[in-house]
Amino acid sequence: MVRVIVIGGGIAGTAAALGLHKAGFDVSVYEAYPDGAEDIGAFLTLASNGMRALAALGASVAVTAIGYPLTTLRVLDGSGAEVANAPLGESGDPLLRYRCLRRGELNAALQAEVARRGISIRHGARLASVEEGPSAVTAHFTGGATATGDLLVGADGLRSTVRRLIAPGAEPLHAGQRVFYGYADHAAPAGAPGTITMVRGGAAAFGCAMSPAGETYWFARVAGEPPAADEIAQSTPTRWREPLVELLRKDATPAAGIVAATGDRIMVTGATEMPLGMPWRSGRVLIVGDAAHAASPATGQGASMALEDAVVLAKALRDTPDTGSALALYETLRRPRVEYNIAASGRISRAATAPPGPARGQAARRPGDDELIRHLEWDADIRTGCAHGGGGG
Known part of the structure; x- marks a missing residue:
């Protein structure tokens, strides 16, 4: 064998x-x-x-x-308007x-x-x-x-x-973005259960989905250099959260509110290829x-x-x-x-x-x-x- x-x-x-x-x-x-x-x-x-x-x-x-x-994809533009809502993948199976x-x-x-x-x-x-x-x-x-x-x-x-x-x-190789991930327990829902909401704003690419328990999983991709290892080790969740909230507030979407409702469960990495x-x-x-x-x-x-x-x-x-x-x-x-x-x-x-x-x-x-x-x-x-x-x- x-x-x-x-x-x-x-x-x-x-x-x-x-x-x-x-x-x-x-x-x-x-x-x-x-x-x-x-x-x-x-x-x-x-x-x-x-x-x-x-x-x-x-x-x-x-x-x-x-x-x-996840059975539905919902897309918002920078003003918060819904520009697409469609079945996601092979949602029927x-x-x-x-x-x-x-x-x-x-x-x-x-x-x-x-x-x-x-x-x-x-x-x-x-x-x-x-x-x-x-x-x-x-x-x-x-x-x-x-x-x-x-x-x-x-x-x-x-x-x-x-x-x-x-x-x-x-x-x-670095692919040009920092990527943030987080979990918010008490954020206002950005979509129905089973829906992933993608935000095409001018400030960042953002996506979120709400779990059956009401927890919002979210990510944000922001242009920038990858964080150094010592920067990650020495930073606090607040250090990552507050600048990201300010950036996302440039668009009229739910993204800033979701990140603001996130406690310590936030992390950042670099987009790599x-x-x-x-x-x-x-x-x-x-x-x-x-x-x-x-x-x-x-x-x-x-x-x-x-x-x-x-x-x-x-x-x-x-x-x-x-x-x-x-x-x-x-x-x-x-x-x-x-x-x-x-x-x-x-x-x-x-x-x-x-x-x-x-x-x-x-x-x-x-x-x-x-x-x-x-x-x-x-x-x-x-x-x-x-x-x-x-x-x-």
């Missing part, structure tokens, strides 16, 4: 483990954090494509038990509805599903180096432990150790998720893209005769879609009308919905779309 080492127990890593295990492979997950997840407190939305990938992994129930569905949830809760739910299926997940295992041989790959961890397998999947996020080993010159065209693999080593294709959060597709990765990788390894062919097929199928997302998200973050620089022209084609559905259909051979008749391994 093919043995796969997954580095990283976040969304990308746990999803990859679920897919590979379902395809019949022997999978072990190694997570650097002793408590299992790096939870910075932010929330995210899983789009219908991400929910479709979860269904292919057999993990829908684990995720729909947390968070809440309960399994494919957008879902709003906290990142830490999603990590925990996927890790619990990994454990429930008997997949090994080891916490406190921080990768130090990778050694590739002609027939195997070995992960060396700080402290001296090792793990050997036929394939190593780096799902260790934006600051990926695996990526630095196979593509040492590829570093995350990976450069296009960077290497994803070397021999028996592959990177997935944010390690390979992190994008600005402007399109809200980061987690959903990682879930898609998991399904396509598992199917490629299941349906092709050897690991090299499988990884080449995986990259062929995934690169156009995720790099399109990087470029589109970057354009929104920078408020540009065209991709900033000639390298971004590589992301010219986005696979259509029919093609994506075929890629994510578990029982279809990923090479042909025909029914798959065999097991993995």
Whole structure:
């Protein structure tokens, strides 16, 4: 049986483990954090494509038990006038509805599903180096432990150790914005339950949704340099909240009032993206998720893209005769879609009308919905779309 080492127990890593295990492979997950997840407190939305990938992994129930569905998109302009109100994604299918949830809760739910299926997940295992041989790959961890397998999947996020080993010159880029996240307990509702409200104001991009418990989840994207680590460490919630409220008051929308009603649960980070065209693999080593294709959060597709990765990788390894062919097929199928997302998200973050620089022209084609559905259909051979008749391994 093919043995796969997954580095990283976040969304990308746990999803990859679920897919590979379902395809019949022997999978072990190694997570650097002793408590299992790096939870910075932010929330995210899983789009219908991400929910479709979860269904292919057999993990829908684990995720729909947390968070809440979003079925309607409402858009306001800077004056507070409603300019759009429409169904969101595949709102007619309960399994494919957008879902709003906290990142830490999603990590925990996927890790619990990994454990429930008997997949090994080891916490406190921080990768130090990778050694590739002609027939195997070995992960060396700080402290001296090792793990050997036929394939190593780096799902260790934006600051990926695996990526630095196979593509040492590829570093995350700033995408032009600071991103704020917060939770308000007593804000006036900005929309009906199940609705995400987006504000296209002149001061900032803002979005919010109210949970069934009446808590308002919100984000704001503001042009600016990324906050430095010491700035984040030394600042207080008030330090972030008050300037943001003043900025949002330039528009006649509910945004300023929602942020003003937020207490200590507020955080800030920088919008970040990976450069296009960077290497994803070397021999028996592959990177997935944010390690390979992190994008600005402007399109809200980061987690959903990682879930898609998991399904396509598992199917490629299941349906092709050897690991090299499988990884080449995986990259062929995934690169156009995720790099399109990087470029589109970057354009929104920078408020540009065209991709900033000639390298971004590589992301010219986005696979259509029919093609994506075929890629994510578990029982279809990923090479042909025909029914798959065999097991993995």
